Amino acid sequence: MNTPSTLFQEYPVLEDEMIVLRKMTEEDAGALAEMCAQKEVYRYVPAFLYELKYEDKHTVLAKMDEECFDTKESLLLGVYLKETGAFAGIAEFYAYEPERRKCSIGLRLKQEYWGRGIAVRAETLMIRYLLEQAGIRTITGHIMQENKASAAAAQKSGLEKKYCGIPEDWGFEEPVLIDKYIRKATD
Numbered sequence: 519m520n521t522p523s524t525l526f527q528e529y530p531v532l533e534d535e536m537i538v539l540r541k542m543t544e545e546d547a548g549a550l551a552e553m554c555a556q557k558e559v560y561r562y563v564p565a566f567l568y569e570l571k572y573e574d575k576h577t578v579l580a581k582m583d584e585e586c587f588d589t590k591e592s593l594l595l596g597v598y599l600k601e602t603g604a605f606a607g608i609a610e611f612y613a614y615e616p617e618r619r620k621c622s623i624g625l626r627l628k629q630e631y632w633g634r635g636i637a638v639r640a641e642t643l644m645i646r647y648l649l650e651q652a653g654i655r656t657i658t659g660h661i662m663q664e665n666k667a668s669a670a671a672a673q674k675s676g677l678e679k680k681y682c683g684i685p686e687d688w689g690f691e692e693p694v695l696i697d698k699y700i701r702k703a704t705d
Contacts, residue, residue, distance in 0.1 A: 525614055525621060525652045526590045532643040533600065537636060539609050539643055542582070542596040547575040549605035553628045562665035563626060565689030568594060569608060590614055597627065597640050606631040609640050611648070619655040621648055625668075632667070641675035649703050659699040660686060672699045 529541040542550070553559055554569055568586055572578045586592045592612040596605055607627035614621045623644050625637055641659075648654035659672045663683065673679065677699035685693035 525611060525616070525648070525654065526587060526593065529587070529593070529595065530647055530651070532595070532647050534639055534643060536600055537606070537639050537643070538598045538600055539595040539640060540598065542579055542594065542605075542608075544576060544579055546596055546605050547579055549628070550578065550608075551575045553605075553607060553626070556629045558629050559626055562662040562668065563624070563688075567610075567626075568592060590616075597625070597636065599631075599636075606636055607640075609644055611644065613658070619653060620658070621652075621654045621656075622658045622660060623648070624659070625671075637668070637671035638674045641671060641677070645676055645701055649701075655703040657701040660684075660696045661699060662688075663695050663697055669697065669699075677701045 530539070532539040550569060554575065560567070560570070568582070569575070569578050571585075572581070582594060586594055592610055592614075595609045597607040597609050598604060599606055605628070607625065610624040612622050612624060623641065625640055625644075627636055645657055648657050657677070659677050661668045661672060669679070678701065679697050680700045681698040683695050684698055686696050688694045
């Protein structure tokens with residue numbers, strides 16, 4: 519695809535036979551608060567994630583368009599189980615560089631949904647959307663070296679580990695060592 523990137527024109531709806539990724543709504547505040555309270559979910563991710571910015575998750579959801587989408591800071595989608603409609607986590611597109619047609623992806627799931635293949639499904643949908651519909655040519659994932667489960671999911675979804683042990687500022691006292699995973703468009 520040789521078209522310019524269209525990542526922030528509208529919220530996409532991405533789905534397969536098991537999950538749906540779509541814009542979150544006020545009805546998700548309770549489930550989002552539950553996820554934010556799960557310390558294990560946030561063990562290997564940056565300290566400055568948007569859903570942690572405000573204590574009140576209704577405020578997070580109310581300001582998400584204005585502070586993330588409209589500014590092209592990040593595009594946050596809820597991850598939902600198709601069968602039940604249950605909120606399972608957040609899929610994030612961030613570090614958008616339209617001139618380079620580059621974007622990073624991240625994912626966090628409520629702990630009760632770990633180990634079910636949801637991460638691989640969500641990341642596969644995100645990658646397909648970026649490459650086939652949004653005009654992105656380079657996709658990156660930045661994964662803390664200790665996060666073996668996320669590294670495995672990234673590789674299963676088509677990202678390839680390219681760089682190891684890169685120090686990054688994730689909002690902690692010291693930089694974190696991450697491995698960088700990359701997927702480039704093939705055409």
